[in-house]
Amino acid sequence: MAEPRSICFYTPSTDPSGMGAHVLDLIAAFAGTVDVSLMARALPQTQWLLDRARDLGAETVPLPSPRDPRFAPLVTAFLAARPADVFHCHVGTGSENWDGVRLARTAGCPVVVQTQHLPYALSSPRRRQAYFRAIAPVDRLIAVSAGLRRTYERIGVPTESFTTVANGIAPLVHPVPRAEARRVLGLDAHQPVVVTVGRLTHMKAQWQLLDAAPDLVARFPGLAVVLLGDGPLREALVERAASLGVAHAVRFPGHRPDARLLLAAADVFVLPSKCEGMPLAALEAMEAGLPVVATRVVGSEEVVVDGVTGALVPFGRPAELGAALAELLADPALRRRQGAAARRRYLAGFTRDRMAQETAAVYAELLQTAAQPALTGSAR
Structure with missing residues (x-):
């Protein structure tokens, strides 16, 4: 199976909390073996995520709101300067803006993955339609639990669109008495x-x-x-x-x-x-x-x-x-x-190592598929 040489993590969340901790665990697992970067909002409540990612060895890109006219040029310029084999987006409930995913696909990232961290709980038909439009450029959705995956399947997301990778955490290195x-x-x-x-x-x-x-x-x-x-x-x-x-x-x-x-x-x-x-x-x-x-x-x-x-x-x-x-x-x-x-x-x-290995397997599977020539003989 193919392995990525570069991974760009992205979250549009304005309060990443546990999702941010999850992203940091993946960065810690992959940094040192592949080129790792993180794009996240430039806000007081997200600065901890950018700081810790940088400490782990990731290149960090503080982003304005997706509604800011500077957003798209920043994402596009970074992905042009540092092409990513895998663009991995992390979202919570489905209410965030997914412009990063669309821009990554337009920039030519071979694999675009999105992890869903919370169950689908939106009742608005308009928002549901927006969600389906948003995931159209995504190669694979990752669910952090089987129950969470089922909430998306109930609204019509095909089962084959998902892989379940349960959350995992690193052991505490220096516990206190x-x-x-x-x-x-x-x-x-x-x-x-x-x-x-x-x-x-x-x-x-x-x-x-x-x-x-x-x-x-x-x-x-x-x-x-x-x-x-x-x-x-x-x-x-x-x-x-x-x-x-x-x-x-x-x-x-x-x-x-x-x-x-x-x-x-x-x-x-x-x-x-x-x-x-x-x-x-x-x-x-x-x-x-x-x-x-x-x-x-x-x-x-x-x-x-x-x-x-x-x-x-x-x-x-x-x-x-x-x-x-x-x-x-x-x-x-x-x-x-x-x-x-x-x-x-x-x-x-529920260890970080297990989570990282299963996530890497998703990357490898999709990269291998992306590298296969189409029926016309042209590469994807």
């Missing part, structure tokens, strides 16, 4: 601790965890519920915790770049999301050897094995979420057993 993580968060050494990580948004649905907190605090008086992350719902969640009488037990440390390190403070990890693609936070918790309690939604249900590596509960039922957390908080042996199983599951199927 439990005591240090708890010190940083202002937690006692022996109190029970539940942690969730994610932006404070409707999609992450942290309200369910807060609604479960009163019963948990009544049963485990020293309990700390830690919501690592920030977002538009922070004030509403703080007010909700106060109205439920659990403000003393709920911590809002805000966004922390060391959030993954601080998982060492947890006894149990919880992810009460309304929807996911394939949650990196849950994979990070598994790598840390934590049992994971999650809602049974797309992505999460492919990560957590109910009763083995944690628990899956229906979305919108805080009492069941609380019961699953209580079972683990009350049983240290169960926590250890399920945490160890979670780490084994991470090692078996």
